[in-house]
Structure formats: structure tokens, C-alpha cells
Amino acid sequence: MRPSIVLLVAVGVLFAAGTTLLLERTLTRVLLGVMLLGNGANLLVLAAAEPGSPPIVGTADQAEMTDPLPQAMILTAIVITLGMTAFLLALAYRSWRLSGHDEVQDDAEDRRVRELAERDEGSDAEDLDTDEAETAEVRT
Amino acid sequence: MTWLVPLPVIMPLLGAATTLLMFRRPRVQRAISVSVLTATLVVSTFLLVLSADGPLVVAVGGWPVPLGIVLVADQLAALMLVVSAAVTLCVLLYSIGQGGADGDEEHPLSVYHPTYLILTAGVTNAFLSGDLFNLYVGFEILLAASYVLITLGGTENRIRAGTTYVVVSLLSSVIFLAAIGLIYSATGTLNMAQLVGRLDALPDGVRMVLQGMLLLAFGIKAAIFPLSAWLPDSYPTAPAPVTAVFAGLLTKVGVYAIIRTETLLFPGGRVADLLMVAALSTMLVGILGAVAQSDLKRLLSFTLVSHIGYLLFGVGLASRAGIAAAVFYTLHHIVVQTTLFLVAGLIERRGGSTALDRLGGLARTAPVLAILFFLPALNLAGIPPFSGFLGKLGLIRAGADDGAVLPWLLVGGSALTSLLTLYALARVWNLAFWRSPATPDAAPLRSPRLMVTPTAALVVAGVMITLVAGPLYSLTDTVAEDLLARTPYVEAVLP
Numbered sequence: 001m002r003p004s005i006v007l008l009v010a011v012g013v014l015f016a017a018g019t020t021l022l023l024e025r026t027l028t029r030v031l032l033g034v035m036l037l038g039n040g041a042n043l044l045v046l047a048a049a050e051p052g053s054p055p056i057v058g059t060a061d062q063a064e065m066t067d068p069l070p071q072a073m074i075l076t077a078i079v080i081t082l083g084m085t086a087f088l089l090a091l092a093y094r095s096w097r098l099s100g101h102d103e104v105q106d107d108a109e110d111r112r113v114r115e116l117a118e119r120d121e122g123s124d125a126e127d128l129d130t131d132e133a134e135t136a137e138v139r140t
Numbered sequence: 141m142t143w144l145v146p147l148p149v150i151m152p153l154l155g156a157a158t159t160l161l162m163f164r165r166p167r168v169q170r171a172i173s174v175s176v177l178t179a180t181l182v183v184s185t186f187l188l189v190l191s192a193d194g195p196l197v198v199a200v201g202g203w204p205v206p207l208g209i210v211l212v213a214d215q216l217a218a219l220m221l222v223v224s225a226a227v228t229l230c231v232l233l234y235s236i237g238q239g240g241a242d243g244d245e246e247h248p249l250s251v252y253h254p255t256y257l258i259l260t261a262g263v264t265n266a267f268l269s270g271d272l273f274n275l276y277v278g279f280e281i282l283l284a285a286s287y288v289l290i291t292l293g294g295t296e297n298r299i300r301a302g303t304t305y306v307v308v309s310l311l312s313s314v315i316f317l318a319a320i321g322l323i324y325s326a327t328g329t330l331n332m333a334q335l336v337g338r339l340d341a342l343p344d345g346v347r348m349v350l351q352g353m354l355l356l357a358f359g360i361k362a363a364i365f366p367l368s369a370w371l372p373d374s375y376p377t378a379p380a381p382v383t384a385v386f387a388g389l390l391t392k393v394g395v396y397a398i399i400r401t402e403t404l405l406f407p408g409g410r411v412a413d414l415l416m417v418a419a420l421s422t423m424l425v426g427i428l429g430a431v432a433q434s435d436l437k438r439l440l441s442f443t444l445v446s447h448i449g450y451l452l453f454g455v456g457l458a459s460r461a462g463i464a465a466a467v468f469y470t471l472h473h474i475v476v477q478t479t480l481f482l483v484a485g486l487i488e489r490r491g492g493s494t495a496l497d498r499l500g501g502l503a504r505t506a507p508v509l510a511i512l513f514f515l516p517a518l519n520l521a522g523i524p525p526f527s528g529f530l531g532k533l534g535l536i537r538a539g540a541d542d543g544a545v546l547p548w549l550l551v552g553g554s555a556l557t558s559l560l561t562l563y564a565l566a567r568v569w570n571l572a573f574w575r576s577p578a579t580p581d582a583a584p585l586r587s588p589r590l591m592v593t594p595t596a597a598l599v600v601a602g603v604m605i606t607l608v609a610g611p612l613y614s615l616t617d618t619v620a621e622d623l624l625a626r627t628p629y630v631e632a633v634l635p
């Protein structure tokens with residue numbers, strides 16, 4: 001099988017852009033990232049079939065036909081991606097209605113841990129000060 | 141009798157459609173859901189009995205086998221079906237009890253029942269699936285339903301928790317789909333039985349990439365460290381029955397997919413070391429997280445992550461004893477973890493909170509609740525003679541039989557995790573049950589009998605696993621033998 005290099009580069013670009021967007025904090029960008037990733041995966045499945053004439057019996061020689069199975073799978077995957085996109089959109093809208101923004105929040109427990117860590121940093125900062133004072137003394 | 145095989149998928153889907161149409165009549169909805177899940181349990185039990193003579197195979201839609209979708213009910217799938225059907229039925233009854241007591245305010249019941257049935261259909265479809273794409277569809281069905289259930293009611297907290305869960309799950313689905321695309325390009329088939337020969341013929345490097353991608357996708361779903369951080373953040377905010385069914389079943393579907401693919405498609409334990417390191421870190425990181433928690437539901441979520449490590453340990457050993465113990469432990473863990481989350485829901489109603497510093501004296505004020513917590517807690521920690529002990533013993537013996545350094549390390553890790561589990565749960569017992577009674581945040585909510593009875597039934601089921609441990613263990617042993625031999629599965633699907 002000869003894979004199409006254009007298709008594979010497109011898959012790579014979609015995956016790269018999708019991953020970058022997925023790492024953002026706002027849900028709308030995450031949504032765009034999920035869409036790009038989903039389309040990238042669909043193209044990857046499409047690339048699994050060798051290109052050929054439409055797989056309709058009677059229109060072409062069977063040996064020249066493309067494999068219809070990946071296309072059938074992509075149709076299913078597109079429907080699934082559509083549903084998930086709609087759900088994420090609803091989630092982003094709900095988040096915006098409730099809190100005025102659609103940024104992904106830290107977990108309550110995570111925030112508590114961070115607060116504790118920050119309090120510790122306060123005491124660490126004092127140690128750092130004395131350290132710096134000591135190094136300053138050494139320098140002089 | 142192969143016509144029975146698709147029923148565990150079809151019945152919940154039809155039930156979901158009917159309950160959706162009946163959204164104005166909660167009583168009819170409840171009757172339909174309960175009878176559908178009861179029927180699923182009965183059919184699954186039949187399948188378990190019938191599959192003793194060899195896997196039952198159905199080509200869906202009449203398409204010949206390698207082309208169309210096949211559903212395969214072998215003993216492993218049937219065992220998982222029976223346990224999951226029993227657990228979903230108990231949790232459904234519990235949630236009906238809770239909905240009845242709360243006047244249905246927290247549960248928009250019109251959505252709850254159809255979604256819950258679709259979740260069941262997705263789980264059973266994943267268990268029965270005989271090809272990878274149908275497995276993907278099964279995962280998507282159960283995930284889509286779980287997205288709705290985890291954000292039920294749409295409160296700010298649940299939206300926050302749901303967002304993490306949805307995004308992480310979507311990522312794992314994309315990885316799974318990409319792996320499917322690559323496997324199809326490399327082999328030209330997705331039928332698992334047909335893949336057996338074709339994957340073996342691939343170059344080592346290609347096979348390793350495919351295996352790694354599948355493991356990554358399933359690892360996120362099964363919450364294996366370092367892919368587990370999403371779980372304790374998202375599960376505890378959902379309603380108690382939803383958390384319980386998620387904790388019991390959803391991660392185990394990921395574990396099931398790992399067991400299936402590692403034994404059938406990628407045998408020989410090539411990534412055994414990787415799996416065992418992941419298992420050890422999952423156990424230890426999970427249980428250390430649990431020890432540090434001050435909230436009961438979060439603590440239980442961390443023990444859930446930790447005990448996934450045991451299942452992975454058995455898979456990593458790739459020996460007959462290891463897989464037999466892993467399957468046994470999976471069945472035990474589904475029941476016990478679900479029970480503990482249901483009990484946490486009852487504790488929340490009684491004490492007004494699941495924060496351990498707010499609870500106290502429940503042993504005196506609610507003795508039944510104390511018993512309901514105490515038994516599964518001991519079971520989870522692995523105190524003899526409970527099934528948790530038998531499962532851990534099986535794993536430890538399988539590890540010792542292997543004799544290499546890494547399995548011995550894991551044997552030590554298992555024992556340590558078991559002790560720390562006992563410590564974490566004993567802390568819950570001391571704080572929530574034995575201390576002098578605390579003044580509750582809110583007046584205790586009534587726990588109707590319909591909530592307590594299913595919980596008690598699951599507690600008894602957990603204890604019953606000990607009583608039937610002999611036959612059950614020999615059953616999981618034949619399951620492991622068939623899984624490792626691979627031929628019974630392949631010959632049943634491609635005669």
C-alpha cells in the first residue's frame with residue numbers, strides 16, 4: 001500500500017494544533033482542539049484505505065475499488081465527534097452562565113493544597129532571606 | 141442459543157428509548173428500568189452457563205464473520221456481564237430509593253433512567269464486542285452516557301468536575317481511534333480473532349507502537365498511574381449512585397479491554413516490565429493519596445485507583461495464575477468498591493457530610509450503617525477470610541511463582557498497599573464511627589429501606605464471593621487458561 005503523504009502531513013498538523021489547543025485553559029479552545037484532534041483521527045483512518053474508484057458494485061472493476069470499511073468507520077466516528085462537540089459546547093455555555101467565564105477550574109482540594117504550599121513558602125522565604133544574607137557575607 | 145448474546149446490549153437500549161418516551165411518567169420509567177436490568181441479569185447468567193461449552197458467537201446483521209460485527213460471549217465476558225448486571229441493578233434500586241426520598245429534586249429523573257440504561261448498554265457492548273471498532277463504539281456509548289450522569293443537574297461543582305472528566309475521556313477516545321486506524325492500515329482487519337495471526341506477522345517495532353497506543357487509551361480509562369489524576373478530581377462530586385456505578389464498572393471496562401488485548405492480541409508479556417512498574421506506582425501513589433485525604437468520597441476514589449494496580453499486576457505477570465487472580469480480583473473489586481461508595485452516600489445522608497472532620501459517633505447513632513461500612517472495608521483491605529484476601533493471596537502467590545525481581549517487588553508492594561488500605565479505612569472508622577458524636581451540619585436525611593436494602597444486598601454479595609470462592613476461582617482459572625491458549629476464542633469466531 002502507498003500511503004498519501006499529503007494526507008499524513010494533514011493528520012500531523014491537525015494533531016499538533018489540536019494538542020496545543022487542548023492544553024489551553026478556556027473550554028472553547030479545548031473544544032476547538034477536540035474537534036481538530038477528532039478530524040485528524042478520522043483522516044488517519046481514511047488513510048488506511050488505498051485510494052481507488054468508488055466502491056459501488058457494477059461501476060468499476062473490483063480490483064480498482066477502494067476499501068469501503070474505513071469510510072463506514074469514519075461515518076460512525078464523525079457522528080460520535082459531532083455529539084461530543086455538542087455536549088462540550090453545552091458544557092462551556094453552562095459554565096459561562098454559572099460563573100461568567102468558561103475557564104477550566106482547579107479542583108477544590110488542589111486549591112487547598114496550593115494554599116498550604118503557599119503558606120509554607122512564606123516560611124521558606126525567610127530561610128531564603130537568611131541564606132542570601134549569609135552568601136552576601138561570604139562574598140564580602 | 142446464540143440469540144441470547146445480543147440481548148444484554150439490545151434490551152437496555154430499547155429500555156432507554158421507552159423510558160425516554162415515558163418521561164412524564166416516573167413510575168412507568170422505574171418499572172421499565174428495573175425489569176430491563178433484571179432481564180439483563182437473567183440473560184447474562186444464562187450466557188455464563190452456556191459459555192462453559194465454548195464461546196457463543198453472533199455475527200450481527202448476518203454479515204459474514206471477518207467483514208461484519210461479531211459479538212462474542214466467552215466465559216470472561218459472561219462473568220463480567222453477570223457481575224456488572226447485578227451491580228447496576230442494585231445501584232438502580234438505590235437511586236430510585238434516593239430519588240423517592242428526596243422528592244426527585246436532585247435527580248431530573250426523566251433524563252436519569254434513559255441515560256443509566258444507555259450506560260449499561262455501552263458497558264455490555266464493550267464486554268461482548270469481538271472487534272476493535274465495536275469496542276470503540278461501546279466505549280463511546282458508555283462515555284457519552286457517563287458525561288451526562290456526571291454533570292447531572294448542572295451545578296457549578298459538577299460542571300467543573302465534569303469538564304476535566306469529559307476532556308480527558310475525549311483524549312483517550314482520540315488515541316484509541318488513531319490506534320484503530322493504524323491497526324487497520326497495518327493488518328487490514330479489526331476483527332480480534334483475525335488480528336491474532338496478522339498482528340503476530342508484523343515487525344516488532346510496529347507491533348510495539350500499536351500495543352503502546354492501545355495501552356495508553358485503555359490506561360486512561362482504567363486510571364493507571366500516571367494517567368489517573370483525573371479520577372479523584374471528577375468522581376466524588378457526582379450523586380452517590382452515579383459515583384458508585386462509575387467506580388465499580390467504568391474503570392473495570394478499561395481493565396477488561398487491557399486483559400483482552402494483552403492476552404489475545406499481544407501475548408507473550410513483551411511489555412510485562414512496563415505493566416508491573418505501572419502497577420506498583422499505581423498501588424503506592426493511589427494508597428498514599430488515600431491516606432492523605434480528609435473526605436470519605438475522595439479517599440475511596442484514591443483507594444479505587446490504588447487497587448487498579450492489583451489488577452494490572454496480574455495482567456503484567458501474564459501467567460495463568462496471574463490472570464486467574466486478576467480476573468477474580470476484578471469481580472471482587474467491582475462489588476466491594478461499589479458497595480463502599482453506596483455506603484458513603486448513606487453516611488452523607490446520616491451525617492450531613494462526607495468530610496471526616498465533620499462526622500463522628502455513627503457507630504452509636506447508626507449501627508446498621510456501621511456494619512454496612514465495616515464488612516466491605518475489611519473486605520477491601522484484604523482481611524481473611526474475605527474475598528479481597530483471597531484475590532490478593534492469589535496475586536502474591538502468582539508473583540512469587542514467577543520468581544523474578546520485579547514480581548517480588550510487587551509482592552512487597554501489594555502487602556504494603558493492603559496494610560495502608562487497612563490504615564486508611566481504619567482512620568475513617570475511628571473518625572466517623574467511633575469518635576463521640578459530632579453535631580451534624582444538616583439534619584439527617586431519611587434513608588429509605590429501598591436505599592439500605594440494595595446496599596446490604598451488595599455487602600452480602602461481597603461476603604458471598606468468599607463462600608463460592610472455590611468454584612469461582614476454578615472458573616477464573618479456566619478463563620485464564622483459555623485466554624492464554626487463544627485458540628478457543630479464535631476457533632469459535634473463525635471456524
